[in-house]
Amino acid sequence: xxxIIVAGTPGAGKTSVLVHIIKHLQSRDIHPSVVKIDCIYxxxxxxxxxxxxxxxLGLSKDMCPDHYSIYNTWEMLEFAEKNRSEMLIxxxxxxxxxxxxxxxxxxxxxxxxxxSGPNTPRKxxxxxxxxxVVAITKGDIISQAEREIFRERIxxxxxxxxxxxxxxxxxxxxxxxxxxFLSATDGxxxxxxxxxxxxxxxxxxxxGEMRVNRKYHRGLLRKINGIQEYTGE
Amino acid sequence: MKTIESITIYGGLNKNGIQERVRKIELKKGDIIGxxxxxxxxxxxxxxxxxxxxxxxxxxxxxxxxxxATPSLKERRDPRLKMIAQLSQNMNFxxxxxxxxxxxxxxxxxxxxxxxxxxxxxxxxxxxxxxIQLQDNLTALSGGQSRALMVADxxxxxxxxxxLIDEIENAGIRKHEALDMLSGKGKIxxxxxxxxxxxxxxxxxIIMKDGxxxxxxxxxxxxxxxxxxxxxxxxxxxxxxxxxxxxQTIEQLELQLTNV
Ligand SMILES: Nc1nc2c(ncn2[C@@H]2O[C@H](COP(=O)(O)OP(=O)(O)O)[C@@H](O)[C@H]2O)c(=O)[nH]1
Ligand SMILES: [Mg+2]
Numbered sequence: 001x002x003x004i005i006v007a008g009t010p011g012a013g014k015t016s017v018l019v020h021i022i023k024h025l026q027s028r029d030i031h032p033s034v035v036k037i038d039c040i041y042x043x044x045x046x047x048x049x050x051x052x053x054x055x056x057l058g059l060s061k062d063m064c065p066d067h068y069s070i071y072n073t074w075e076m077l078e079f080a081e082k083n084r085s086e087m088l089i090x091x092x093x094x095x096x097x098x099x100x101x102x103x104x105x106x107x108x109x110x111x112x113x114x115x116s117g118p119n120t121p122r123k124x125x126x127x128x129x130x131x132x133v134v135a136i137t138k139g140d141i142i143s144q145a146e147r148e149i150f151r152e153r154i155x156x157x158x159x160x161x162x163x164x165x166x167x168x169x170x171x172x173x174x175x176x177x178x179x180x181f182l183s184a185t186d187g188x189x190x191x192x193x194x195x196x197x198x199x200x201x202x203x204x205x206x207x208g209e210m211r212v213n214r215k216y217h218r219g220l221l222r223k224i225n226g227i228q229e230y231t232g233e
Numbered sequence: 234m235k236t237i238e239s240i241t242i243y244g245g246l247n248k249n250g251i252q253e254r255v256r257k258i259e260l261k262k263g264d265i266i267g268x269x270x271x272x273x274x275x276x277x278x279x280x281x282x283x284x285x286x287x288x289x290x291x292x293x294x295x296x297x298x299x300x301x302a303t304p305s306l307k308e309r310r311d312p313r314l315k316m317i318a319q320l321s322q323n324m325n326f327x328x329x330x331x332x333x334x335x336x337x338x339x340x341x342x343x344x345x346x347x348x349x350x351x352x353x354x355x356x357x358x359x360x361x362x363x364x365i366q367l368q369d370n371l372t373a374l375s376g377g378q379s380r381a382l383m384v385a386d387x388x389x390x391x392x393x394x395x396x397l398i399d400e401i402e403n404a405g406i407r408k409h410e411a412l413d414m415l416s417g418k419g420k421i422x423x424x425x426x427x428x429x430x431x432x433x434x435x436x437x438x439i440i441m442k443d444g445x446x447x448x449x450x451x452x453x454x455x456x457x458x459x460x461x462x463x464x465x466x467x468x469x470x471x472x473x474x475x476x477x478x479x480x481q482t483i484e485q486l487e488l489q490l491t492n493v
Contacts, residue, residue, distance in 0.1 A: 141327070
């Protein structure tokens with residue numbers, strides 16, 4: 001089984017690009033299963049089903065979608081196996097910049113919107129810096145010079161990744177990405193580990209505290225002045 | 234950068250999945266070719282196939298060769314080795330930085346000395362009436378200023394043996410000067426245009442239809458003459474525009490063409 005984990009902020013073009021890639025995979029007789037993880041709502045699974053691939057939607061509700069996706073990896077792999085797929089494609093919610101959902105044995109694909117400005121690659125953190133493949137979308141809306149600067153910034157943050165320009169509307173560049181999917185290694189996930197620690201939060205807000213006054217907050221708290229402390233018993 | 238003697242485009246499929254009628258186009262050093270056709274006929278995808286040096290790996294399945302060979306992936310992607318400069322249709326910048334930061338960063342991407350940025354500003358300011366300053370914010374430039382800066386940036390920083398120009402006319406800048414700036418000697422130029430004056434100054438033109446290259450027309454001797462006359466009309470219109478802009482009135486039409 002190959003596992004492909006696709007991360008990127010909402011609206012970056014993950015689903016659009018995946019739709020093109022899946023068509024290329026199908027034309028080469030590969031039948032992936034797709035899982036979309038989100039928090040509240042998503043229509044993406046329906047878009048995937050229209051292509052005739054088995055698709056599953058996981059909603060994490062008020063839980064962290066990245067934790068949710070990690071501890072459900074096993075169920076997702078089983079879903080793909082049950083469908084006799086050679087490949088599991090996971091589209092993450094892409095909500096936060098602290099985490100990288102990739103495991104060591106998956107192919108980690110970061111989808112990033114080039115119209116989000118040349119400082120974005122410096123802001124997004126581990127889901128860019130620990131990716132194997134970076135797909136840059138929406139280059140059709142900017143100048144060649146801006147595209148080149150954006151690419152340079154990506155390589156600054158992740159010098160070893162393979163960078164592809166892709167257009168989610170027309171599918172330009174999606175052949176090249178499909179090739180990366182096809183040449184991903186067939187992994188075993190029994191002893192697989194994360195590349196980066198999952199986003200971490202251990203304070204009273206995590207267990208339902210609603211009051212804002214500082215006297216109610218316990219746990220590991222990081223103050224805006226940079227000091228981190230443990231408050232409580 | 235290696236010298237480029239020729240570029241060859243092998244036809245693929247049009248929007249209906251049928252072979253496009255033009256199967257092969259080969260251009261040599263110094264050639265200038267027009268790309269014409271209605272909106273939606275596939276002009277910009279042809280430009281993007283050429284920019285990416287497509288290898289049957291885009292929707293159109295076209296294949297592009299440089300000097301009769303497939304360039305390496307690095308030559309196709311790395312801006313430091315790129316053989317192609319592109320002026321796209323975009324009218325505005327969206328990167329939030331100053332003109333100076335932008336030009337310095339881009340010259341770094343293209344392996345150029347950063348002192349070059351002063352030439353870029355100077356050239357850009359020849360194309361637009363409203364002077365651009367290094368400290369201006371890129372996103373605050375007017376449409377004309379942005380276009381002028383893009384042209385100068387492509388001409389000087391992205392300086393490459395193959396140049397793709399996607400609609401230079403509707404940008405509120407001096408289009409002939411802009412075209413001259415981009416065109417330099419010995420380059421291969423592709424120019425997407427709706428402007429008859431520009432279309433007829435090229436040596437040949439590709440007619441686009443339904444996403445495919447439908448026909449290749451050589452500019453006739455007659456058309457070259459007409460093109461010169463159209464140039465005069467164009468110049469006349471520009472002069473009128475200047476007069477009107479500076480508050481003068483126009484008394485009569487004074488247009489004389491050489492051989493009409
Ligand atoms: N212009 C342009 N729009 C794109 C491109 N890729 C995606 N989009 C648009 O961006 C929006 C968000 O895309 P979507 O695939 O849903 O993003 P996701 O949230 O990352 O899955 C949609 O309206 C797409 O049509 C692209 O390359 N160029
Ligand atoms: Mg999506």
